[in-house]
Amino acid sequence: MDDSTFDQLEAALSAAPGNVALLTLLLGASLERGEHERGLKLLPADLEQWADATALKLAAAQLCLGAGDAARALQLIEGEDPAARLLKARALAALERLKEAQVEYRAAVDANPALEDMALWRRLNVSVLDFPAAEGRPRLRVISNDDTDQSEVVRLLVPEKETLTFDDIGGLDELKKTIHKKIILPYQKPGLFQRFRKKVGGGVLLYGPPGCGKTLLARATAGECKATFFNVAISDVLDMYIGESERKLHALFEQARAQAPAVMFFDEVEALGGKRSNTRESTSSKLVSQFLSEMDGFTNDNHGVLILAATNVPWSVDSAFRRPGRFDRVLFVPPPDRAARESMLKVMMKGRPMADDIDFAFLAKNTSGFSGADLSELVETAADEAIEASIESGAEQSICDRHFKAALKDVRATTLEWLTTARNYARYANEGNQYDEVLAFLDKHGKGR
Template sequence: MDDVTLASLKAALAASPDNAPLRGLVLKAHLDRNEVKEARAILGDSAPDLFSEPDRLHAARTLVQAGEPERALLFCANHPSAEAALLSARALAALGRKDEARSAYQRAVSLNPTLEDRDLLAQLTASVRDVQPSAAGGPRLRVISNDDTAANEVDRVLAPPQPPLTFADVGGLEEIKQQIRKRIILPFQKPSLFERFKKKAGGGILLYGPPGCGKTLLARATAGECGATFYNIAISDILDMYIGESERKLHALFEKARQTTPAVLFFDELEALAAKRQFSREGTSAKLVSQFLAEMDGFAQNNAGVLILGATNTPWAIDPAFRRPGRFDRVLFVPPPDAVAREEILKLLIKDRPQESNLDLGFVVKHTSAFSGADLANVVETASDSAIERSLAQGTEAPITSADLKGALKEVKPTALEWLTTARNYARYANDSGQYDEVLAFLQAHGKS
């Protein structure tokens, strides 16, 4: 509001001081101009019941900024809005009533998440304690610490947890799930029956396919279905610059798994540890591959109850010795999701997010034929960004709409096409043993051959 208009309104208020709506309008104008002192002068000693609900909020904000929290609480009392709860939290914090302030803050954020204020929360969760001086004397210290760190967060720092997953958490891939149930999970669940047929639980299975199609998620879900301890082995956990250390670490990991059966060892980006030895430029890499082979099916090793899962985007780079029966003898192709799987994945991704009631997932499914699971997640995340921006602009929570999803489809591009182009060449010209028959069948079924 410009100076001339504001001066006119103030003159009108001086002529009719009992005009409550006019007083509220002038009060808001001064607040919008960040003129707290002038706003406080306009407020005067007026009682809360002389103001409408919106104007009571302006009055409460004026009093909080003017350093009068007690009176601000009078204007916030019995006000139903989230903004009033947040102003109450600020006033209570200024009065040192932190428990009540935290309760008011939580109520405000539950009503309107866009009002979240991390600085205020840190102030409400900080504690002050006096540290006694030492016997030798010294100053008395006042220590401010933040007590909002839960015990489980400390545990996360020491050992990042892996929340248990099951196949219900993995959208689509029903044929692969069925194969895993038959070949992997049942031997863990019915060991006596399999022992009668001289079959042991464990072994190795290699998952391959385009990036982002759920290989890692499927491995974690397999461990959850087996009720087994899951070890996610990162490349950095193995590779070492010193000769012999990588092999030693690999052996130690297998020993740990053997001691905690049933266990699942999951090696992501397997090609970094199991590349073809004839193409290795360093002797140390070839030794690591040999150690890996010995751990999986060596003369002195007993891996009963240990399942080795590997995932790779480049199965053609894996040393062929790993494909021998007894090692990664079961190789499963994890393709991009089909239409049914895409719908299921989208439902899992959109679940528990604010969304309109008639969200058009069918449109997304129809226009994402070459999208991986990660690409679909990117679509939902991009749509969520749009909803968050709209929420911040409106000052209230705005749900994800079909328009948000359609807008996201214009931004997100499929990432599996490049892999499928490369895989097509191997399926056509390097498939003597039939190891890429599944890839070829997928390409033919989707018209990409």
């Protein structure tokens, strides 16, 4: 609208101040021209009291918001239509009422996706963090529209949402009893243990062939303890810059201590705590030393923090980790026995089309040395056989005994190589009888010395 037309319409409004349609038109023109103050001068003082003037009030609210008067804009907005709720979100954002603004924005966009405004959404998710002044440092105010106001460790330590218990794990009954007695009971009866001056927490090292459920056991232990589970990956710690790996490791432990009771799980722990005698790099030795310090350092209190670690090569873990107060409980996670294999196969077949002729006892007998991962591969291969048969016949074929027997010809146990290596260490490098459990397992299952 040009200046002449606007002036003429403004003069007409002066002659008829109650003309709602004309006032609405002028307010819209003011918005188009960016003349917020001029448009606001046209508003009557009692506009909030006008009935049946929703569109007029919406335009007035836009002018108020453009002029920086978000409070009055919020008073003028009426109705629950998407456009009104989006404008309300803008007004609330201007007033720093971000949580309320997020609710209005989501409601507006859910009703009309065309109103989506990513710039506004980023503004609604802005984070403000105040750092008080300290000696040698001024007061800082950090404003960000992502999660950089949180420490890096928050992104690394994301608690698992799914809770597992021992009921979700087939087999390993003796090991579960040991874990319950030595690890879970201190969390369930902390008062009794404090009476005997025993701390809740500590360190547990799980070792055994790959694919036998060490990670699953760690998560189930956290579920039984009703503790927060933190899965720490190697990439969460290791850094190319000198000193950064140690700093990250310290931050991870600090976060877990702050959220106790908590379970920290380090998979493939030999990558972080390998033998210092086997490395020429001083940085690796420093990281091991930092790890040891965090586990029982003079200034750290790990009460309520259980540190679980898993490894396939326990002989590569630095011996300093095994002394009491660190990984003082070392548990062998063996391949499942026959009864456990039968139980695991039945669990893995739940929810799949299955014939009645499957002989699970026969399958368990002929899968000696299979890990849980190997059994899963056996089931997947049998399912592939059934799918191929279904495609050939043009009708769905359930997984039957014939498919499993065909799968048995293709799937092999992957634990045998590990057991051979472990047998050699148990026979010739069994300092402190640390591999007696491996020898007992091999003797019992015919893989002995």
